[in-house]
Amino acid sequence: MAPPQGRKKSQGRRKIEMKLIADENARTVTFSKRRAGLFKKATELSILCGAQVALIIFSIGGRAYSFGHPNVESVVGRFFNRNPMPNPQDSVHMRFHAAMLQQLKEQCDQKVEEVEAKKKRGKEIETALENSPYQISDERLSMLDINQLKRLKDMMEKLRENVRRLVNGPTVNSVEPPPNPMNVAAVPPIQKDVDLANVEREKREASPIPADWLKL
């Protein structure tokens, strides 16, 4: 109704520098508004994305404001499980928390160690199998005489024993290294004077079984 005036009621929002607001009054107002806005955003994030959120604000004046979804304690607790407080505030409770935390963390770490040990042992077993006498080719297998077969069998039994020991293995925290599943190699090398009397072979070789024949 009124004739338009050259002067607007408000200049609207203006850009502001990102530094501490000097004017204490303006700062207080901004704090109130932005704090409300921040809480709203935090709420929205937790609702829209199902996230857990903890937000704690202290005004310059020392007043505390907080928001938490589902609540501040659980989120903060969860957080400090991963990032233990370097320097717990000097409250008995905080110290208690820290102590408890550390103790439990140690337990967890131990479990992790156990898992790692098991994994490692699994890997070793696999390696053992990779390098085992199973690798013998048809060709070579066909050339074995009865005594060589017996030796092979002995080796296999030793291997089995070693693998079994590996499986039942050393205690997790043991200092000594796990037994080498392939220390089967320690078995005396196949002798030259093997008795070939009772076995025919398709082709007879001049040399006996080489030391590395079985990939031991």
Next chain:
Amino acid sequence: MAPPQGRKKSQGRRKIEMKLIADENARTVTFSKRRAGLFKKATELSILCGAQVALIIFSIGGRAYSFGHPNVESVVGRFFNRNPMPNPQDSVHMRFHAAMLQQLKEQCDQKVEEVEAKKKRGKEIETALENSPYQISDERLSMLDINQLKRLKDMMEKLRENVRRLVNGPTVNSVEPPPNPMNVAAVPPIQKDVDLANVEREKREASPIPADWLKL
């Protein structure tokens, strides 16, 4: 430069309902964007108003994000130290403490589960080895002809494969049961018409290798 098209590139921002975003993909994207926005706002508030701020966020996936001015610990510590609580029983401290304990317990339980799974797998490997063709006696080994040896070798290779699969085994939380390391038994039974032409044996038996010969 290009002439304007009737179709807009984007419909721009649209209002959304304030509830958990159903589409997981969209939810993740929104989470990333809003999380960044929230951190920015928190930073601005701390700068503009000189406030102390602590912000902790956990995504649904369990990843943690945090911001703190001057740092998360001091703000959280200050917050939980505020009320000197005469009766620790029902205070925020207690809830905080309980929350931490529960979190750690969950972590431990999970680790224990992993360890149990590993142990179980170890037992299975052992059992597999117990029942393996290694059990062949000298006597029986001496009676094998070349073709039977080949079969034995095949079985061994299958066994090795199965053990390897067992070692590399399924994920701890996998629903499907671990593969049977001894499904070697699925190998067709040894045939009667094995070719004995090229092998001499100390004693020749009328019957071929029985099905249960190798304890499969």
Next chain:
DNA sequence: CACGCTATCTATAACCC
């Protein structure tokens, strides 16, 4: 996942009660 884009939607600076 992080970036870019664009058209909105939202938060909020400045001012007033």
Next chain:
DNA sequence: TGGGTTATAGATAGCGT
């Protein structure tokens, strides 16, 4: 400190890359 108004600065949903 809390509400309201206005005009504008910022944030971001939807869609590509």
